[in-house]
Amino acid sequence: MASWGGLPIEILYCILSQLTNPTDLSTCLIICKNWHKATQEIVYNNIELSSPLQITCFANCMVKARRINGPSLLVKKISVFGDVESNSTECLENCLSDILQFCNNIKTIETIGFNPGNAFFAQIMHQLDQGNCLLLENIPFPSIKDEDIRAYGYTSWALRDRLTCLMISDRTEQINLGLIDNELLMGLKSFPRLKYLMYYIKDSESLYKIDSIIKNFSSLQLVEINQRRRTSAFDHGIDLTSRKPCTQVEGFIGSGIIMPSSKMLKYIMATFPKLRLLNLVFAMITLKSQLLLENSLSTEACVEFLSKAYKKIYTLNIEQLYVENAVGVASGFLDLVNFDGILEIHYENDHNHPQYINLTRRKFIVQCVQPVNALYTVLPHRELIQRFGRNLVGVSLDFGDAYTLYQELNNRELHKNDVHGYCLDYIFKYCLRLESLELANFLFTQCNPELTICNTLQVLIFDCCEFSNMALQELSKRIPSLTLLCIIDSDFEYDSIWDLPIYNTLVTAIHWKDTGHEDSQDDYSQFNLCLEKGSNTLFYSGNKYHVNQCFDNGDAYRKTFDVDDILNINVACKHIEYFHLDIPNIKMLITNPGHVNQAIFVHPSLQYHQEVNRLMETKQDS
Known part of the structure; x- marks a missing residue:
């Protein structure tokens, strides 16, 4: 009991x-x-197995518990984690027979990190012949081998009455069901519960056949097109007006190496007019010289597509649409859409790389070419900020190779004065709702004394920047609501992080990171940091991993610590709750805060964020 x-x-x-x-x-x-x-039911409903040992133990448990109304009947889903180098595939194939024999109510088998082979699907077919696992409705997709795809096709056909996810291919020798053309279409109609279709295509023209394949599937909700090989351009002879829209489909995913063209974008919007999810992820990194003419989208076509997609589609993720004029596309898009997210602009100094656009619901990324020898005061982002800054909550500017451009200009001091105060001034002036600002490759040595005050800015990030004491002092007077200061691979003149002029702000977190990036003038091995409280000073030198601690009486000692040491220190600024120092090959956690909610972390970024999130959740709960 x-x-x-x-x-x-x-x-x-x-x-x-x-x-x-x-x-x-x-x-x-x-x-x-x-x-x-x-x-x-909670425990056995969704089983996750992450090693061959767990797979074996679970299968043995199901065999031992094969009594009537045993826990094996509660299993609805099994997720197996592994990779191509592990023996998870072989172990799963060996144990699958026992699992399917006794888990008769199982509906989903999922593999993460690997794709099963021919033997896996043969086991499923054998159990189906024995009258087991008849409720199975989701099976993993196979590897790319022909025999594995063929075995998957036979298994899918056997499960056609219940299967909700299906993979097909346009290659004749790899069509899952052993059917072609009209026979394939008739065969697909036998999947009455199909909700997700993965369609592997050999060439871009096959994309235009998808509507004829899925138009009769009333249950289909999500379609994914994956092209594995780069091919020639689309067929311009296809008439889009004669196509019947697939109104039942709510999600479209384009993946692989599909090269987007104007015709492709028009086809997607015309064929799937009721999309709620659009995810275009193109695994293509290319040079401008490798782009086909029609793959570099015209400004008009791209603006039309982006504006329609943003207005209609709730979940939106569009990556790397290559365009002729990225700033022109951004201007046209922002003019038509009330975009209130983050505008991120990257300047590329290498003219061999194409310009492109990324868009989600909250972030719009513009990759454009930086004009040769142009002052920052006339760079194209100026007009975007002035015209559309009133709606933006975040701005990110990456000026490319700032150090190289800085050295190329004849009048160095004049260039400094022209750039930095002006750049921040017009951002603060026109972005009235600004909450976050990120500056990369930015020369911040001068600051306009008349810089506009920004009462809304909470997050400020410097990445590969160079700035002076005076510039930061003037800036700190204009950002009274700042809560997070992040400095990455940047150079400044202060001997101590606590000398930074942030005491009059509301800063509660500082993130300092030095990765030894080649664009940074500060080598991480020479990095130093002072944390001060009263007359007690803890000094960290990244070169020899030494710590000096000075006391009121003048006594001092030097300690060499390794990566497992825990250091206890106090923090100077009363507002700061979290401090993060990220240096390669150093893993430490520094605690013993200056007050109750204060903690200092020194270890890799992922652990840092986990610790910070845990503390913040604890703080909110209390």
Whole structure:
């Protein structure tokens, strides 16, 4: 009985011994039994196996628990994690027979990190012949081998009455169902519950056949097109007006190495007019000389597509649409759409790389070419900020190889004065809702004394920047609401991070990172940091991993620490709750905060964010 309620037997006995009324006792036992059943359903409903040992143990457990109404009947989904180098595939194939034989209510088998082969699908077919796993409705997609795809096709056909996800290919020798052309279309109609279709195409022209394949599938909701080989351009002879729209499809994913063209974008919007999800992820990194003429989208076609997609589609992720004029596309798009997210502009100094556009619901990325020998005051982003800054909540500017451009100009001091105060001034002036600002490859040595005050800015990030004491002092007076300061691979004149003029702000977190990037003048091995409180000073030198700690009486000692040491220090600024120092090959956690909610982290970024999120959640709960 103790296992029914998951309670220690002493506690359960104490509870039951107090129930003298038989009705109360019976009610309590029923509750315990139902609670035990509910907890079992939670545990066994979705099984995750991440190693061959776990797969084997789970299969043995199902064999031992094959009694009527045992836990094996509660299993609905199995997720197996692995990779091509592990033996998870072989282990799963060996244990699959036992799993499918006793888990008769299983609906989904999922593999993450690898694709099963011919033997896997043969096991499923064998169990289906034995009358097992008849509720199976989702199976993983196969590897790219012909025999594996063929085995997957036979298995899919056997499960056609319940299957909700299906993969097909336009290659004759790899068509899953062993059918071609009209036979393929007739065969696909036999999948009445199909919701997701993965379509592998050999050439771009096959994309235009997808509407004829799926038009009769009333249950289909999501379509993914994946092209694995780069081919020639699309057929210009295709008439889009004669195509019947597939109004039942709500999601479209384009992946692989599809090269987007104007015709492709028009086809997507015309064929799928009721999309709620559009995800175009193109795994293509190319040079401008390698682009076909029609793959470099015209400004008009790209603006039309982006504006329609943004207005209609709730979940949007468009990566690297190559365009003729990125700034022109951005200007046209922002003019038609009330975009209130983050505008991110990257300047590329290498004219061999094409310009492109990325767009999500919250971020618009513009990759454009930087004019030769042009001052920052006349760069194209100026007009975008002035015209559309009123709606933006974030701005990110990457000026490319700033150090190279800086050295090429004849009048160095004049260039400094022209750039930095002006750049920040017009951002603060025109972005009235600005919450975050990121500056990369930015020479911030001068600051206009009349710089506009920005009361809304909360996050400021410097990446590969160079700035002076005076510039930061003037800037700190204009950002009273700053809560996060992030400095990455940047050079400044202060001997101590606590000398930075942030005391009059609301900064609660500082992230300092030096990766030894080649564009940074500060080598991480020479990096130094001072954390001060009163007359106590902790000094960290990244070169020899030494710590100096000075006390009021003048005594000092030097300690060499390794990556596993834990250092206890106090923090100077009373507002700061989190401090992160990220240096390669150094893993430490520094705690003992100056006040209750204060902690200092020194280890890789992922762990840092996990620790910060945990502390912030704890703080919110308290």
